Amino acid sequence: MVSTKLESIISASKIKPLKKSFYERNTQIVAFELIGKVLVSKQSEVVLSGKIVETEAYFGDQDPASHAYCGMTPRNQVMFGPAGFSYVYFTYGNHHCLNVVTEKENVAGAVLIRAVEPISGIETMKKSRGYVAHKQLTNGPGKLTQAFGITREHSGKDLTQDELFCVTEGKEEGLLHIQVATRIGISRAKHMPYRFYLTASPFVSVR
Secondary structure, eight states, X not given: OHHHHHHXXXXXXXXXXXXXXXXXXXXXXXXXXXXXXXXXEEOSSOEEEEEEEEEEEEOSTTOTTSTTTTOOOTTTGGGGSOSSBEEEEEETTTEEEEEEEOSSTTSXXXXXXXXXXXXXXXXXXXXXXXXXXXXXXXXXXXXXXXHHTOOGGGTTOBTTSSSEEEEOOSSOOOGGGEEEEOOOSOSSSTTSOOEEEETTOTTOSOO
């Protein structure tokens, strides 16, 4: 099985996290290139992983939809660098959202991981999600954090280390399979083409 193979490879440290240099670039580029990468959370007894199939880019003071639009605050300071760290926030009073920090240090930017396609640790994900239908496990930002057990405690994690990270695994998705779309779930600057998703994946939150 693919999941068992990936889990054993990751557990043996044969797959290395993406380097800081991957994240230390333009946020829109990182959002696009994260499609097809694998999000991994190594826990005490299981390796949870899923292919990233949907992302959204958020910038700094020129992006009204960004948490960094009005400058640095205690909540958003991780967005201002260095790149390659996690930014997790609680929203709507009921779910967490996982972002990866981008750009050069002191330049705000982050990519929201909107959806993943489960690969390993699926039984753990099902238990965390209350045994919902398989396609509902991780097809949204709040759903995937619940499935992976990601909370505010995971904000500020170094994604180049071996606890929570992203990797390149297997065949990369071709450019023709990635759809560019407008952002969703926001009230400002929602017309910007900063959302990307894997066209064929059933785990995309909204098409």
